[in-house]
Amino acid sequence: MYHRITEIAKSIIKKFVNHFFTPSQIFFQDMPTRWGSCTIKDKLIFNPKLIHTPKRCIEYVVMHELCHMIHKHHNDNFFKLLTLMTPDWEKRKYKLNTYL
Template identity: 70%
Template sequence: MVDSIHYGKQIIEFELQYSKRKSIGIKVLPTSSVEVTAPIGLGVDKIKEELLKKANWIIKQKSLMLNLDSNLVDYEVKSGYSVYYLGRKYKIVVEQSNKVEVFYKGNLFLINVKSKDKARAVFDKWLRERAMSKITEIAKPIIDKFSERFEAPEDIFFQNMSTRWGSCTISNKLIFNPKLIHTPKRCIEYVVMHELCHIVYKNHNQNFFNLLTMMMPDWEKRKEMLDCFA
């Protein structure tokens, strides 16, 4: 169902769905539309009350989505376009050069290539290698923290996934989407801890969320941030 709330002079429309979840979930999509998932049986008035508490955040996220130059995880490698790296927006500058290199300076990604039609391939290769290195670096202290209480693998793996940020296999192999490199460090930390908790509980049952909350008390705020990059 579609409903709305009034916040000052603004009207925030949202699509409401019910599920077996324990708390209200709010997601601002890249289209700037708002999805709300609420526990079964929770009254609309109570849902609107909670939405009003988050109204300022929703408006900021809607504004962010409306100002994006391109999809956060699908980008054009051409001068004038933008790409997100660790949650920060960088303008792309492609220049023809005898050197082939990628580096960033200030708020710019500078891509030097012998032929501009090779810019995408050069940048994608650099970004994937950077993602594997940086995500591993960010994951290490999270894995170390988890390992103080539970057994966890030392190595992590990477795989392109169209609908998931990460996964934990039956054999406890941790796999992460290189596209996480577009999201803030706090989001990467959340995904790593989320998948680590699946070593103990394979399903999203209450025990899983209790463990996640114990290991990372602010995970819901991190997830809200991550949802903006989905």
């Protein structure tokens, strides 16, 4: 079931690794208020319900969590990196919010 998310994540991770480093692990966990999470040990966790969203939304969530590996908080540096890696992230986030 999560194969689609994992495949999309692997593709995004390859792009990210060219500039930074790779996450330690990828997991799936039901989260009532989040699409994804990044632990202090760089483990990425994705909400299985993400499978019901478009590919561009999944790509956004993956990149968002990868950016947290570099900048743990939603500060200016985080959003600069997210914009560099996914320039249209705001459109993707808006679309993703329609699935809440």
